[in-house]
Amino acid sequence: MRIALISDIHGNYPALMNVVEDAALNNVDKMVFVGDYIFDLPFSNEVVRCLMKLENAHIIKGNKEAHLGTLANENQNNWTSDQLGGIYQTYRELAPDELSFLNELDDECRIEINSNLSIYAAHVPCIFEQQPDKTSCTSSNYHKRMLKRPFTHEQYLVEFNDIVNTNECKALIDQINSNVIVFGHNHLQAFAYCGDKLIINPGSCGQPLDFNSDAAYTILEVATDGLNVIERRVPYDVEAVIKQAKESVLYEKGRIWSELVFLALRCGRDYFGMYFEIAGQIARSKNEEGSFFSNTTWHEAWSVFEETI
Secondary structure (H helix, E strand, C coil): EEEEEECCCCCHHHHHHHHHHHHCCCCCEEEEEEEECCCCCCCCCHHHHHHHHHCEEEEEHHHHHHCCCHHHHHCCCCCCCCCHHHHHHHHHHCCCHHHHHHCEEEEEEEEEEECCEEEEEECCCHHCCCCCCCCHHCHHHHHHHHHCCCCCCEEEEEEHHHHHHCCHHHHHHCCCCCCECCCCCCCCCEEEECCCEEECCCCCCCCCCCCCCCCCEEEEEEEEEEEEEEEEEECCCHHHHHHHHCHHHHHHCCCCHHHHHHHHHCCCCCCCHHHHHHHHHHHHHHCCCCCCCCHHHHHHHHHHHHHCC
């Protein structure tokens, strides 16, 4: 049996379609989706429609889908933030049945493959909550380290193995009653064993941030002699996606965020963290508080950011 593990599509329907096609070519029997299907690109409707039609698929929500409940309870007359313009537009474009589908997804799931094998899936990697050194677990820190001293994917896998085998992570992993633990969220593809439990992050299908712009997903092969992990990278036409996105209302409503997404799509790097550091510095200089910036600060940060790249 082969199971495709897919996460973090972020509205990138063309990338999803190429991954689904690649999975079919690799004789996948089931699919497990671990969250964050919407926002960032103007194809969220297409992504959700695809998910709704898939057979033999287990689908849980990510933090993006969890945010829909908050949006539903807000007064749209107050939606004036340029920082959140793309999010607001995506919400407005989602059809009622699509919203219902996303809202009804579970936050986690346990999938029984056979009498000896089960998969636990959750979007946010809670197993890292207690580990002391989160350097390798955030895409922004991954970005900084790669710029300072580049390392290979194989080197990252060794580091990931060390992380999941820290005492803090092992204590949390031991509490999960499954042989395989799958999560997404940080857009960094990796896998490692902690004792007899296999930990997998399939990376990001729609917005990879590990310096590889090809769509990422992972195939878990259940063989007679054990489990095999097959990390896949699938190319797609990034420039065609960007061109189409620039013609959308979402781009008009959230231009700066869209441009950050385009940078990430082209080179697989996390420029979001860099941008938010700049915006945060400007906000503090004005005594602005909170994680949501004024429109003035948001645009000032873009002017500074453009000079740094």
